[in-house]
Amino acid sequence: MKHKKRKIGVFTIFLAVGVVVVAAALMLRGVFRSFPSADEVLEGYMSCILEKDYDRMYQYLDDTSRRIISREDFISRNQNIYEGIGTTGLQVTISGAESEENEVAYSVSMETEAGTVTFNNHARFTKEKDGYYLQWDDSLIFPDLLSTDRVRVEELKAQRGTIYDRNGLVLAGQGTVSSVGLIPGKMSEEPSEDIRRLAGLLDTTEEGIQEALQQSWVKEDTFVPVRKIKKSGVENALLGEAGAPGSQLEQELLAIPGVMITDTEDRVYPLGEKAGLLVGYVQAVTAEDLEANPDKGYTSQSRIGKAGLEKLYEDRLHGTDGCRIYIEDQNGEEKENLAYREKQDGEDITVTIDYQLQNDLYDAFAQDKSCHVAMNPKTGEVLALVSTPSYDSSSFVLGMSENQWNALNDNPDQPMYNRFKASFAPGSSFKPVIAAIGLSTGKLDPDADLGKSGTSWQKDDSWGSYMVTTMHEYPEPSNLKNALIYSDNIYFAKAALQIGGDVLAEQFDRIGFQEEVPFVFGTTPSQYVNEGGSLSDDILLADTGYGQGEVLVNPIHMAAVYSAFVNGGSMIRPVLEYPETGAPEYWIRDAFTAEAAETVRSSLIQVIESENGTGHGARVEGVVLAAKTGTAEIKDSKEDTGGTELGWLAVFTADPARENGLLLVSMAEDVKDRGGSNYLIGQEKELLAAWTK
Structure with missing residues (x-):
């Protein structure tokens, strides 16, 4: 079999000016009598990835491929994978020769949320009267990817650093809280009165509970979280307030049909209001936070210190999440690891404060x-x-009701005033x-x-x-x-x-x-x-x-x-x-x-x-x-x-x-x-x- 010698080419795809793009018009059948080479077609196809123009990508497919996968399924498959893994940079190197079977060998270096993904691959083309068209299947995304496989992105959550007192006692750190929720299949047939009682005990709204129950993922046996409450030894003080002993509160909650209380982890503040204005609290990042900290590893799911030591030591306490991208087969088994970025836990900080x-x-x-x-x-x-007076930092982490927020802000003794x-x-x-x-x-x-x-x-x-x-x-x-x-x-x-x-x-x-x-x-x-x-x-x-x-x-x-x-x-x-x-x-x-x-x-x-x-x-x-x-x-x-x-x-x-x-x-x-x-x-x-x- 004879091969035509090809000059090796390298092209890098960016979103900025200078993107190598083969215009879609060149691919409209019958427009031109001369047409791009197979590797130029590959360049055009790949350039669409960062532009997120999956519809134009579909135009590069040959007739056989189009019969196998519809436009809608193609767009969905490629969009979910490329955007799901956070593709931000793409370099494709043409590294082989064009054979009589119209095959082009190439290598890819792709920047993702989990780091750089590199692989060697080859693309096959069908040569028709008006040009070359891709013989597409899932392996064009990743070489070992089958149509029945899934590309998974696993977030590796970094642990926020712990703040210790001089004797090693925790002032702020990861701990156990209680999550109060409902199992729909075990609720009363007419649950409106039960929901009203639950809303009253948790200082939340009936509408909020109803909205939680109506989420699309909820099934009869699903645990639907309603609110977290503070867990402290023999007491479950509601959201940091001095409430009823845990046994009494639990009895009142569990007396409502369908209510379930589970343990979960969250940021805890053992001294509560006694160190609120000292230790401060964390909250979910805002759009302003993300804009102000573009290169510090924050995502829309991150938390950030908003007051006190949590804010003062934020750069050290804040960890950087890791990420792993892998292929999973139809049986749910991991098939191939594509990229891995190790998480970096936040720094633990010991201060001179004496807890007692x-x-x-x-x-x-x-x-x-x-x-x-x-x-x-x-x-x-x-x-x-x-x-x-002060506030309990846990209230900001577990979720503060409108009543609580108003009580803090309207208190003439100014508990928010340091x-x-x-x-x-x-x-x-x-x-x-x-x-x-x-x-x-x-x-x-x-x-x-x-x-x-x-x-x-x-x-x-x-x-x-x-x-x-x-x-x-x-x-x-x-x-x-x-x-x-x-x-x-x-x-x-x-x-x-x-x-x-x-x-x-x-x-x-x-x-x-x-x-x-x-x-x-x-x-x-x-x-x-x-x-x-x-x-x-x-x-x-x-x-x-x-x-x-x-x-x-x-x-x-x-x-x-x-x-x-x-x-x-x-x-x-x-x-x-x-x-x-x-x-x-x-x-x-x-x-x-x-x-x-x-x-x-x-x-x-x-x-x-x-x-x-x-x-x-x-x-x-x-x-x-x-x-x-x-x-x-x-x-x-x-x-x-x-x-x-x-x-x-x-x-x-x-x-x-x-x-x-x-x-x-x-x-x-x-x-x-x-x-x-x-x-x-x-x-x-x-x-x-x-x-x-």
């Missing part, structure tokens, strides 16, 4: 609007970040900052008596009726230590005036005011004046001295400032992951002088130890603690006699040599008529005893 401390702090203030930052002042490891990221008026908890600045700059003598002024004072008559007031008179000298023990507003108003507005502004800027804390959570910057303002006004300057005026401080920033009192004047950098070096990092070295830090530290110990100290109620036997309380007035104007109050408590283990110390900064809203800052002491007394010994 996070739990205990939330429980202590669950009924309040509050925030709390617990930190090791020597290492910067953040041990707890609490904001109350208070530990915000800034608030610090009140007297700010006085140690003023003291440290005054001592470091030499503007304040700790032993100097700034004079007795009773419980109200003003600089001079230029202040009109405005007076600085304080709660207590005391017999001891009005020096720094006593002013901190008794929380003397008048002393610190005088101290601020003595230091001066320019010096204070310069030092505030040095210790991180007007900028975000260098921390994984973005925070509202602390401020000492409103935008565009200054400390040139004496009344504003005096009020700044005791944490009023226009001062707003973020609690994480406050914790970093207080850390300087056990670090020789340097402010630790807060961290949520252990530093790679293992050594603590300082945010601002020498924020205060070592002498100033020591003077403030020793004075704050007396706030606890002295019976007259405002923090004496927080004293723990056998532990040296230092603290400062604070009550900030929130009112519309200086003349406002109403308004509300914020309570603060900043307390820390005062031994500079202690490596496992605790620094806790807490703020609670609406403490007026509840004891002011003493309310926080009462709530934290037992917790401090347990966590500082």
Whole structure:
């Protein structure tokens, strides 16, 4: 048998300009007397794949092939396979010779969802008067593909990384939830009342349940999922709410004919609302997410971190799904593997948070609007970040009803508001900052008596009726230590005036005011004046001295400032992951002088130890603690006699040599008529005893 020698050709098919296309008109029978060669016909046929022009592909088939497969079946078969495997690139190399039987050998390299598929193949042609036509069968798609075979695409789901606390306890990870559904064949003959009861128990709609039952794939014995509920030990709290015990809820659900409860896997958040604003949640990706992350392996079925740690660490937690493409025969047996892309699970992340401390702090203030930052002042490891009230992250994952969403958004206590990221008026908890600045700059003598002024004072008559007031008179000298023990507003108003507005502004800027804390959570910057303002006004300057005026401080920033009192004047950098070096990092070295830090530290110990100290109620036997309380007035104007109050408590283990110390900064809203800052002491007394010994 003789063969005509052929020049080997290579062509690459793209969707862009330059696609090698043989126009369909060339294939219309009888139009031209000269016609393309067999390999050019093959090029034209293959070019249709990426253009998804399966109708034009059919025109390349010979008469025999057209009698075997209809246009509709041909289009369906090719479209389902090529689009199903996600064909995005195609290179065809003509590698053989045209024989008397009109056969062309070629090789294919095809880009798919599972990677590159390559194979060698051959195409046979029928030569008719007006040109070459393909003798088509399924092997032209893949060499070993039969008409009875199926091409399967198996998605290999990557596991999202788990978030662990410092002790290896799960804060967010894969776990078991309950799926509540219906088996149609076991439902009542008149199920409308049962559906109404089920909708009520699951806080969903009757219409939604009906739509689920009417899906095309549903059969009499099919389990039709209706809603997932949280599974937690002996309880199944509905969607994260404190509901009936699991046994009772299950009994009510299972009493409805056709209801079935099965276990399934999903993202779980063991601490629930106690870490909601810390850990955050994941949700299904949106079109905007896909557009913003085009090359990160997301699909329409992916989930993405939307808040908290889930969002902050998304790039590391998010895995990349794998994919496998294979041929399955008519018996359901795998016949040939075509392509495989290995999945890449997300990274597990261990944070410095202590699960139990996070739990205990939330429980202590669950009924309040509050925030709390617990930190090791020597290492910067953040041990707890609490904001109350909060939400249960599981609600977003398992599905939130309209009622639940409205309840969250309409709640006046704002459970979606992350208070530990915000800034608030610090009140007297700010006085140690003023003291440290005054001592470091030499503007304040700790032993100097700034004079007795009773419980109200003003600089001079230029202040009109405005007076600085304080709660207590005391017999001891009005020096720094006593002013901190008794929380003397008048002393610190005088101290601020003595230091001066320019010096204070310069030092505030040095210790991180007007900028975000260098921390994984973005925070509202602390401020000492409103935008565009200054400390040139004496009344504003005096009020700044005791944490009023226009001062707003973020609690994480406050914790970093207080850390300087056990670090020789340097402010630790807060961290949520252990530093790679293992050594603590300082945010601002020498924020205060070592002498100033020591003077403030020793004075704050007396706030606890002295019976007259405002923090004496927080004293723990056998532990040296230092603290400062604070009550900030929130009112519309200086003349406002109403308004509300914020309570603060900043307390820390005062031994500079202690490596496992605790620094806790807490703020609670609406403490007026509840004891002011003493309310926080009462709530934290037992917790401090347990966590500082």
